[in-house]
Amino acid sequence: MPGEFHEILVKLIQDEPASVPWMLALAGGPRGARWVLAETRSGAVGSPGPTERGADAVVRLGFADGSESLVVCVVQHEWSEDEYHRLPGYVARAFEDHRIPVVPLMLCRTDALARRFRRGISTGPDSILAVATVGPANMPDLGSDEAPPNAAAAVAAAVMRRQPKTIPTELFVSTLDRWLGTIEPGRAAGYATFLLTTLAKEPASLLEALMKTEARRYHSEYTEELLARGREEGRGEGAVRHARATLLRMLEADGEVGDQRRAEVAACADLGRLDAWITDRIRPAKG
Template structure:
């Protein structure tokens, strides 16, 4: 299964493909490129096949001298022999479709995985496909000199790095918070929720404390979502208790029925069961 690390990085590339030239440069690729066009997994290389056989993203870059480059982006959690042998096909399809030079950019969860892909893909005697790879060690600390170009790149750096190596944690977190404050609050709150479960303990704790200050718009959005979630969970608990008390007034509730009610998270369904119980009780009262 791809996992959350994979999904959040794919989303970041899709949200702001302009971060790809920066990531490619971190992998030792050419600098000075700009994103010209991007494709997501819904229309990427090998689009005639099933989704799981497509690249995570395809970004077309342009350079000042008029040259262009296709970057096939892949996010990888762990080593996969199957993926290793499928990757050359992604490049072949992209080259056939676009007729411009193609490079494979791998974003790897660990530095060990990045080193393994950096060896390239052996196609046969004297034939190896080069792979541009980025691991956590390639990502600069947020707040250091090498600043990311946009918020998605900043979040990607934080996701891959998890905690700062060269600067104080407070600076790392305050820089991340500042980047999140530059984008639409709902999207920033979505990123923040993931970061709180991804960052190491100290930066996650600091980020959560910052978000409770409501100094930025996305802080308020995050706090409101927490309050709404809390209210919804409270309503569900209340509905469960009410329904069980009503059923217990008729006698012992069968264990299977009790387990079904206690496991239900759907407030609409619980309310429907309560209404059904009320109507049943009224019917019995009418006939008595």
């Protein structure tokens, strides 16, 4: 879903701002930069004031010659006229606040979208704002020679690529699994949960099979999360069953319960409504 794609890419940048120089290089930008400072508040454009206006993150980069630049990051799922017209505003505000060169970097869900934004944004006669764009085709296959700099970048590549184009799927997935094994297990398990729903069918199935081996710490963490979720769901279902039984006993104590009423109670899975019905039966008894 669009929201999920946006959410995971923004989270990956927040978790590892050092992935941004790598992404910028994939878009044809300078290589060899290092991140100096990151502003990763939702909607940030680096300004300390309340006028950020919607960019997803801002990362300040430093270069070997001592120069710096600012990268305004935007994650985009589909074409948006609003975003097309807002982007120059993000750049202008960041340039005004920081007085250093600013580059807009757009991470696009599709290559067609990346090509469209790559044409730049016309801001007036003979004036085009260049946009560095990364689409799925710009991302290397995990396991190829172009290794990402960190686990967040590896997950971003997998999210955007969805399946390998130049290497065997097994190598793609095993490389992703190794990267996930290098970070805190809880964070890795969270990434894995998303990956299982966004990767293409074959790599998703292979990753899920790998995690069942529990060979890495995050595999066990993922399994524990699933078990905990199942226990929580089980407790909720148990509470609903108990409430149904209680209500039926109360109704039966007042006389015969009709088939329609019995079916209504049996079909209700809303614990709040069942509790309300039970409360309604108790109030007359107290009166």
